[in-house]
Amino acid sequence: MDGIPFIKMHGLGNDFVIVDSRTSPVEINEPLAQAIANRRTGVGCDQLIVLETSDKADVFMRIWNADGTEAGACGNATRCVGALLIAGARRNQVGIETVAGVLLASSAPDGYITVDMGRPRLGWQEIPLAREMDTVRLDYAAAPGIATPAAVSMGNPHVVFFVDDADRVKVEALGPAVESDPLFPERANVSFVSKQADGALRVVVWERGAGRTPACGSAACAVVVAATRRGLVERKAAIWMDGGRLDMEWRAEDDHVIMTGPVAVAFSGVIALPPRVQAA
Numbered sequence: 001m002d003g004i005p006f007i008k009m010h011g012l013g014n015d016f017v018i019v020d021s022r023t024s025p026v027e028i029n030e031p032l033a034q035a036i037a038n039r040r041t042g043v044g045c046d047q048l049i050v051l052e053t054s055d056k057a058d059v060f061m062r063i064w065n066a067d068g069t070e071a072g073a074c075g076n077a078t079r080c081v082g083a084l085l086i087a088g089a090r091r092n093q094v095g096i097e098t099v100a101g102v103l104l105a106s107s108a109p110d111g112y113i114t115v116d117m118g119r120p121r122l123g124w125q126e127i128p129l130a131r132e133m134d135t136v137r138l139d140y141a142a143a144p145g146i147a148t149p150a151a152v153s154m155g156n157p158h159v160v161f162f163v164d165d166a167d168r169v170k171v172e173a174l175g176p177a178v179e180s181d182p183l184f185p186e187r188a189n190v191s192f193v194s195k196q197a198d199g200a201l202r203v204v205v206w207e208r209g210a211g212r213t214p215a216c217g218s219a220a221c222a223v224v225v226a227a228t229r230r231g232l233v234e235r236k237a238a239i240w241m242d243g244g245r246l247d248m249e250w251r252a253e254d255d256h257v258i259m260t261g262p263v264a265v266a267f268s269g270v271i272a273l274p275p276r277v278q279a280a
């Protein structure tokens, strides 16, 4: 068949074009990833997900951001791919290998999917920095008072700011500024977090390589860890992003971060490739 068959899925509106390279081999490169992710001239997505064979798990999942860069982790896509594999394998649990390691996805009540996202890596030393430092001060004229974020890696780098009201942060200005701060040579995903009266956490996310997204699973992981360490929650949190709710736990027994939430299939199709970005 000419073109690339795909399925479009999302977790809370964080959307993915999923291509199964095991059955339809495809070589993705930066311009092709950008072309597929383009919301006007392509299918449109926050991340392009390519499934490959794995000798450690049911599948290997490669993650391409909308800007054509590769990422080490994607929590929502892991839940989507988990749902696909569980449906196909008629099992309750599957293993998904990523560049950051093997993650287990299992079915939860109401069609939700739970993923064990593994152990976070904490502190600024875990996020590649342009220079050595113990604590980080980021001073942005547009946002005085949010100078001391937390750093968490979930296999990808996250910077977490705690603020009075996440909905009042000028995310479109501040997000790209922090993402591309010279302090982070590999750039960073950026979350703004405030605690609500009911104890839940409101989180607004600016994703590295994708911009503002309605939800980000690995950011939710980083947030529950950072909020626990700052004494805002006790290892569990309902996290409300623009697209809805994720239930998070930073499990005491093994320090793994557990994420549960909904997934959905939007549509499927075949990408007809324009000559300029023909796959090899």
Ligand SMILES: N[C@@H](CCC[C@H](N)C(=O)O)C(=O)O
Binding pocket: 014, 046, 047, 063, 065, 070, 071, 072, 073, 074, 075, 076, 077, 156, 157, 189, 207, 208, 209, 210, 215, 216, 217, 218, 219
């Ligand atoms: N949407 C994802 C995160 C995707 C990768 C991220 N933008 C990065 O570059 O690290 C999620 O649900 O975790």
